[in-house]
Amino acid sequence: MITLYHHPLCPHSRFVRLLLGEYTIEPTLIEENVFERRREFLMLDPSGQTPVLVEHQTIVAPGANVIAEYLDETRGQSLGRHRLLPQDPIARIEVRRLADWFGQKFFSEVTDWLVTEKIYKRYIPRERGGGGAPDMELVRAARANIRTHLRYIGYLAGSRKWLAGDLLSHADLAAAAQLSCIDFLGDVPWDENETAKLWYARVKSRPSFRPLLADRLPGLAPSPIYADLDF
Amino acid sequence: MITLYHHPLCPHSRFVRLLLGEYTIEPTLIEENVFERRREFLMLDPSGQTPVLVEHQTIVAPGANVIAEYLDETRGQSLGRHRLLPQDPIARIEVRRLADWFGQKFFSEVTDWLVTEKIYKRYIPRERGGGGAPDMELVRAARANIRTHLRYIGYLAGSRKWLAGDLLSHADLAAAAQLSCIDFLGDVPWDENETAKLWYARVKSRPSFRPLLADRLPGLAPSPIYADLDF
Incomplete structure (x- = not known):
């Protein structure tokens, strides 16, 4: 259990x-x-x-x-x-590199700012550091950074079947997890990279993704395309 | 090679x-x-x-x-x-948890601020974001945070032989690596926690540590106790 x-x-x-x-x-x-x-x-x-x-x-x-x-x-x-982390130690390097890339770099350059400024500030009481309007400078920085990351995803997905190689791995799930938060907020500029969008549509269509698409927050509707598999 | x-x-x-x-x-x-x-x-x-x-x-x-x-x-x-990462998956949880604790949490709350403010600002040209005097507010915050971390190390080392259990592991080396940078700057309040100090002395005495103790930066002397095994 x-x-x-x-x-x-x-x-x-x-x-x-x-x-x-x-x-x-x-x-x-x-x-x-x-x-x-x-x-x-x-x-x-x-x-x-x-x-x-x-x-x-x-x-x-x-x-x-x-x-x-x-x-x-x-x-x-x-x-x-x-297997989501391949057997071979050398193949594992690439999977772990990209899982860290999205879990740490993408998170600190994009997700953390957008989710903190647009969501958490709303729910966290002022005495615990929340409250106040979103810092639009951070929101703008995150929106600029996501474009670079989207190009990188497009580059990887354009030269490989999945982000780290021939098979779905931790790398794809870590990347899609970050993107799905931004997509909930409607802040992913999907039109800028068709290859990245097609890769995300593949991950989003997996049965493992379905529970995430049903997520709702009280008083906050996700973006209209959030749960749409043909976005 | x-x-x-x-x-x-x-x-x-x-x-x-x-x-x-x-x-x-x-x-x-x-x-x-x-x-x-x-x-x-x-x-x-x-x-x-x-x-x-x-x-x-x-x-x-x-x-x-x-x-x-x-x-x-x-x-x-x-x-x-x-072996520095134990065989057993459950024992690995604790080693990895602590390696991440020091590599990410300790780093972002202590090392990053101290090394950036006191060292990198000096070597990085102004046009690349360096230069200027250290931000003493960040230096003070880091010096406050390290005391909490030192207590945690003392707590772990007091109840176990090494930080994650009976054997030396990634956890000890990750923690000592962070501390050694702060120790180079002379900013570890060793007197505050004898157990943490004794644990560090054990790691510091290992042959693997010797090359680190020989590190020097141009125009910057390490703290007097930095290379002293009986600090």
Whole structure:
């Protein structure tokens, strides 16, 4: 039995939900507002960030990177040649490089700014650092940065079948998890790169993606194309 | 043959140098000033960050996390029971959790601010974002944060033999790599936590640490205790 502490617009949580979907595991989802700094949650993991995965109520794996490696080590081989982290150490370099690229670089240059400014500020009380209008300078910077990343995705998807090679991997799911948050906000300029858009449509059409497309936040409608497979 | 693109005060590069030392590999070191954005270096890895490890002139592994996993996969078993990433998937969770804690959380809350404000600003030309006096607000914030981290290290080292358990692991080397940069600057308040200090003395005394203690930067002397094993 797997429990996942997550937040609907936390891209790292989304990456783990996609992974679990690919392993056809249905986790018990617990929505965690990390800014509340809930004592029980901090006892699970002192870093106080989502996602945290708990298995058999005793194994606690915090952070998308740690969870992805744990799931691969305990279930990877069950996927046979469709293993999401390839067997070969050299092929693994490229998958992990890109998973880190999207989980860290894309996150800090795009997702973090857009989600913090446009969403979290709205839900986090002023006394916990939230409130106030979005900082439009950060929003503009993120919107400029995403164009570079979209070109890079287009370049990769144009020269390979999937982002890291011939097979779907952590790289595709990590990238799509970040993009899906921005797409919820309607801030992905899909028209600028047809190859990137076609790659995203392929990931978005996977059964593992369906639960993400059903995500809703109270008082906040996703962009009209968010759940549309033919966007 | 292994080549490592690094910088003496890049903590992630130091982590990899410690790893290589534990594997008794002597890399060819190439000092890279990432702010120069050298074309040949960007061709190796578009993220343009140190460290980047190159093996047999063809295998390119960028980023400390990717490199640590690659070295474990290709050499880990040669260390027998002293493998730096344990065999068991559950034990690996704790090692990876702490390696990420120091490589990401400690780095962003302590090392990044101190090294950027006190060192890089001095070497990076103004037109590339450097120059100017250190922002003392950031320096003070980092100095406050390090005390919390030092307590956490003391707590871990007080309840276990090494940070993640009975054996030296990626966790110890990742933590010591970050601390060693701060120690170079003389900004670790060692007197505040004797247990953390004793743990660091053990890591610092390892042969793998020796090359780091010989690091010097032009025009910048390390703190007097930096290379002292009985600090």
